[in-house]
Amino acid sequence: MVFRVLSLYKEFIDSFAATGVIGRAVDSGAIGIDSIDIRSYSLDKHMRVDDYPYGGGAGMVLSAQPVVDSVRAVRGEREIPAVFFSPRGKTLNSALAKHYSKFPELILLCGHFEGIDERALEILEVEEVSIGDYILTGGHLAACCFIDSVSRYVDGVLGNSESSENESFENGLIEHSQYTRPREFEGLAVPEALLSGSHSLIADWRMENSLEATRKYRPDLYKKHLDSLRNTWRQQK
């Protein structure tokens, strides 16, 4: 799967693409991250990409021309979906990440300043994705979160030991707590069941801990879990 990221901070994307699990996935060829500088498509003689907002107000707006031209240059004749990062978009979650992991190629368009001229978004028929109800200084940060969460579902990105199956949210629950050596740290012991060597005791402990964590940290998910259990039970009656 290839991500083609259009932003004003190519070096930021390149450094992300060379780091950690994502860096290894790029090296192995499981994913590709192609970073493109929107500025290099500016037709302005000073390579400007922003201008004042019509109607006045604070900040600058990323102009339509370099955005439309850069996305068109990347798309060519192909029909590649373009995701635009925006606070008003659909909120990213594990289901949406899984959905995007099915595409062989995606264009990721990052906004900067106060955002992009609306006409560019309309012409390019972008799909809008938000990474949460807060404002970032630029879409390049959202693009990295998006690539990271989507890539986890792409074959060959995670090793077996890092499989995405047991992670939080995968089954509607928060993951169980984790412990590593030493057995005791500042008077706190590792739960007995995890030291028992018994697969079934460990599995039971993890399931209970996961339910407890969901109830405590995410009562909304816990309620959904109970509702779905209730529905299954009703259907079986």
Ligand code: SAH
């Ligand atoms: N004026 C805009 C915010 C602009 S922030 C508003 O009030 O809605 C600049 C850029 O950062 C945006 O164009 C977008 O690409 C990115 N961005 C900011 N917050 C984001 C979020 N929560 N999710 C995804 N992208 C975001």
